[in-house]
Amino acid sequence: xxxLTFRPRIPVFDANVRVGDLxxxxxPCRDRAALLAEMDRHGAERAVIYHALTEEVSPxxxxxxxxxxxxxxxxxxxxxxxxxxxxxxxxxxxxHRQGRVTSVRLHDTRVAGLxxxxxxxxxxxxxxxxxxxxxxxxxxxxxADELVTTLQGHPDLVTVLVGAHYTHHLxxxxxxxxxxNAHLELSRYEPIGEIEALRDExxxxxxxYGSWYSQYAMGPMLFYLHHTDLSEEELAxxxxxxxxxxxxxxxxxxxxxxxxxxxxxxxPDHSSRVAP
Amino acid sequence: xxxxxxxxxxxxxxxxxxxxxxxxxxxxxxHAMDAAGIDRACVFNIFHPDGTTGNDLTAAFVAQHPxxxxxxxxxxxxxxxxxxxxxSRALDGLGFAAIKLxxxxxxxxxxxxxxxxxxxxxxxxxxxxxxxxxxxxQALPKLVGEVAPRYPHANFVMGHSGNTPVERGQAIAAAQAxxxxxxxxxxxxxxxxxxxxxxxxxxxxxxxxxxxxxxMDPRPQLGKIxxxxxxxxxxxxxxxxxxxxxxxxxx
Numbered sequence: 001x002x003x004l005t006f007r008p009r010i011p012v013f014d015a016n017v018r019v020g021d022l023x024x025x026x027x028p029c030r031d032r033a034a035l036l037a038e039m040d041r042h043g044a045e046r047a048v049i050y051h052a053l054t055e056e057v058s059p060x061x062x063x064x065x066x067x068x069x070x071x072x073x074x075x076x077x078x079x080x081x082x083x084x085x086x087x088x089x090x091x092x093x094x095x096h097r098q099g100r101v102t103s104v105r106l107h108d109t110r111v112a113g114l115x116x117x118x119x120x121x122x123x124x125x126x127x128x129x130x131x132x133x134x135x136x137x138x139x140x141x142x143x144a145d146e147l148v149t150t151l152q153g154h155p156d157l158v159t160v161l162v163g164a165h166y167t168h169h170l171x172x173x174x175x176x177x178x179x180x181n182a183h184l185e186l187s188r189y190e191p192i193g194e195i196e197a198l199r200d201e202x203x204x205x206x207x208x209y210g211s212w213y214s215q216y217a218m219g220p221m222l223f224y225l226h227h228t229d230l231s232e233e234e235l236a237x238x239x240x241x242x243x244x245x246x247x248x249x250x251x252x253x254x255x256x257x258x259x260x261x262x263x264x265x266x267x268p269d270h271s272s273r274v275a276p
Numbered sequence: 277x278x279x280x281x282x283x284x285x286x287x288x289x290x291x292x293x294x295x296x297x298x299x300x301x302x303x304x305x306x307h308a309m310d311a312a313g314i315d316r317a318c319v320f321n322i323f324h325p326d327g328t329t330g331n332d333l334t335a336a337f338v339a340q341h342p343x344x345x346x347x348x349x350x351x352x353x354x355x356x357x358x359x360x361x362x363x364s365r366a367l368d369g370l371g372f373a374a375i376k377l378x379x380x381x382x383x384x385x386x387x388x389x390x391x392x393x394x395x396x397x398x399x400x401x402x403x404x405x406x407x408x409x410x411x412x413x414q415a416l417p418k419l420v421g422e423v424a425p426r427y428p429h430a431n432f433v434m435g436h437s438g439n440t441p442v443e444r445g446q447a448i449a450a451a452q453a454x455x456x457x458x459x460x461x462x463x464x465x466x467x468x469x470x471x472x473x474x475x476x477x478x479x480x481x482x483x484x485x486x487x488x489x490x491x492m493d494p495r496p497q498l499g500k501i502x503x504x505x506x507x508x509x510x511x512x513x514x515x516x517x518x519x520x521x522x523x524x525x526x527x
Contacts, residue, residue: 004511166464
């Protein structure tokens with residue numbers, strides 16, 4: 001039942017939050033306390049955060065600016081940005097030795113001046129794969145052909161494809177088909193009925209809720225997910241469980257596509273669905 | 277229906293745009309609408325410059341699903357001789373409730389003479405026009421702000437409210453200056469605070485919920501309104517009351 005007010009009914013772990021200012025766009029939340037207040041308003045318990053400076057200027061400097069946001073309560077989980085330079089790799093490898101790396105992010109793989117090709121990215125991707133570090137890749141800055149060509153050389157590498165827009169509609173299914181370890185982050189993916197359709201075709205375990213706050217508002221996609229016909233189990237996976245699994249926190253929560261579940265007698269119990 | 281409000285989506289399409297996943301399969305549209313409590317959607321077809329072809333498709337679509345969809349007439353000054361006869365046919369014969377314009381498909385900005393016959397038609401009948409607005413030079417919101425005072429009996433709804441920040445500012449300024457200018461909310465630019473800005477600066481009585489369905493799912497666009505920091509009274513106006521007033525809906 002839709003109401004004029006909305007609160008999520010399951011725990012929420014946002015996979016995609018940007019903190020800090022872009023050079024031409026000050027962030028609405030000026031500090032950690034303000035971000036936590038915004039998350040509280042929308043019912044998000046935890047979030048993976050990266051710094052805006054890493055996206056626009058420097059992964060190395062931007063990662064340093066992430067520290068004051070983190071705190072000690074575990075609500076904000078750092079995502080370190082990386083690029084295939086010695087300084088960037090050394091920084092993230094140092095953090096990894098400290099046990100502080102659960103995911104990394106590659107920005108603008110198409111426009112950074114270095115094609116996302118095996119000859120340019122293989123050493124970095126091989127290290128990430130060997131260390132079982134998942135990588136977030138924004139689709140607006142990526143070339144689909146380069147993604148498939150390059151990532152297929154690293155079949156164990158777990159990826160989260162971020163920010164698909166309706167203009168990426170024709171790419172999404174081939175990408176999820178060709179890249180079996182890829183997940184789709186949903187912050188901007190709005191073609192009609194596609195959440196349910198992708199759930200049916202690929203399984204809820206391939207979908208991850210992210211808001212991409214502060215580029216986008218935190219609430220609309222959460223509202224959307226709560227008004228689909230996803231089962232409660234699937235909703236919990238998309239809103240938190242899959243991200244926990246990807247980050248290494250819970251390896252067991254996984255649902256396959258409808259066809260696989262039916263084949264293996266694992267069809268979830270839809271009688272527990274809450275009417276939207 | 278949401279908490280007693282009949283929810284009306286003011287911005288929808290008829291037709292397919294496969295490269296973007298747009299598919300006007302009714303079951304898919306109903307499912308999305310029903311799942312979130314959206315009662316009715318206004319629809320139009322903008323892909324045919326003759327007007328007639330698209331309007332007939334819209335009429336057939338609406339006729340198959342009475343009560344759920346409201347047809348709007350589309351015309352283009354690319355075929356100027358057809359504009360007024362087609363508007364009369366669509367409004368009087370097909371029972372459409374308002375007019376849709378999409379200036380990026382033409383070379384003419386919205387304040388140029390080729391659009392004036394349409395504005396005069398709407399003004400004479402007290403009709404509502406929804407027009408795409410954005411950063412395209414033909415569709416800048418400030419152009420609507422120039423046109424609106426010349427046609428005080430027509431209402432002008434700016435689709436997407438200009439879409440991006442600079443153009444959004446133009447749209448708000450046009451609404452502030454003209455009582456017959458309204459702001460419609462659909463956009464994939466879902467920046468934090470946008471809905472609050474529209475309401476705080478133009479007034480809740482001037483903002484209309486729209487989604488661009490079936491190009492976009494109406495649910496996240498509805499979520500923009502529900503999760504914004506607004507009063508329930510403002511949400512009621514945006515989700516349905518304003519649309520009912522503009523379209524003079526009795527039921």
